[in-house]
Amino acid sequence: MSKINVLVTVGTALDPFDRLITLADKVLASLDMSVHGTCQFGNSGARSRLLENVQFIEAKAFLDVVSKADVVFTGAGAGTLSICIRRGHRPLVLPRKRDFGECVNDHQFELLEALVARGDVIDAARDDLDAFLADAMSTGLRRAPPSISSLPKINFEHTANYSNLRLRAARLLSAWFDPDQMRTR
Numbered sequence: 001m002s003k004i005n006v007l008v009t010v011g012t013a014l015d016p017f018d019r020l021i022t023l024a025d026k027v028l029a030s031l032d033m034s035v036h037g038t039c040q041f042g043n044s045g046a047r048s049r050l051l052e053n054v055q056f057i058e059a060k061a062f063l064d065v066v067s068k069a070d071v072v073f074t075g076a077g078a079g080t081l082s083i084c085i086r087r088g089h090r091p092l093v094l095p096r097k098r099d100f101g102e103c104v105n106d107h108q109f110e111l112l113e114a115l116v117a118r119g120d121v122i123d124a125a126r127d128d129l130d131a132f133l134a135d136a137m138s139t140g141l142r143r144a145p146p147s148i149s150s151l152p153k154i155n156f157e158h159t160a161n162y163s164n165l166r167l168r169a170a171r172l173l174s175a176w177f178d179p180d181q182m183r184t185r
Contacts, residue, residue, distance in 0.1 A: 004137060006037035006051060007069040009062075010044055011077045015102050018046035020094050023124060024073040025049055030130045033137065038065055063087075071133070071141055073124060076108035076115075085120050090141045092133070094124040 008024040010017040021044055028035045028050050039048035040057050047053045057065060066072065066083055072091040074080050084091040093115070095108035115121040122141070126132060 002032075002137065003034040003036065004031075004070045005068055006035055006071045006073070007065055008037075008039040008048060008051060008073040009057075009075075009080060010040060010042040011075055011080050012042060012056065013075075013077070013096070013103065014043055015096070016044040016046075017042065017075060017096060017102050018044050019097075019100060019102070020044075020073060020075060020124075021046040021048055023094060023129075024092075027073075027130050027133055031134055031137070037069060070137075075102075076112045076121075078111060081111070081115065081121065085115075090119075091121050092124040092129070092141075093121045 006024070006028060008021060010020055021039060021041060024039070025048050035050050037051045038057070039051040039053045040062075041047060041053055041055060063083065066087050066089070069089070072084050072089050074084065074091050074093055076093050076095040081091065081093070093112055095112045096102035112121065112123060116123050122132070122136075
């Protein structure tokens with residue numbers, strides 16, 4: 001039986017994100033593999049039944065946990081996504097929803113849509129996630145981290161509206177965020 005190292009991370013938001021933890025456990029339980037790893041649950045009430053549960057992970061330790069993971073489940077927070085993508089992951093992403101009390105607005109859907117279109121992340125809300133992940137484990141979800149030259153160039157002169165500006169700002173921050181130094185350039 002194959003063995004996979006999984007990271008489930010809800011980030012550091014004040015609102016709970018039980019849906020992500022519940023989804024990850026459901027999908028992981030369906031795999032014909034031995035699963036181990038970490039569930040960073042933050043302020044959520046849910047706990048993983050399959051992974052070691054920790055409330056928060058310090059920044060440097062988080063980089064190490066991400067690097068060692070075979071699979072990452074996360075919300076669509078720009079900082080976490082930037083770290084995962086720069087570490088060669090195509091994370092399984094479930095955006096937080098305002099209707100479920102997981103955030104103040106649905107801004108994470110915009111970032112998810114842009115990163116799915118680029119092929120950087122997988123939408124964890126897809127109906128066939130169980131089968132997709134089982135197949136992906138044989139072909140791999142990891143890839144070479146992007147080079148600086150492949151990151152998006154943003155021209156703010158063409159920003160037509162506030163929503164587009166937020167998305168472009170998130171891309172710019174993601175492109176310039178240096179997870180190894182845990183600071184902005």
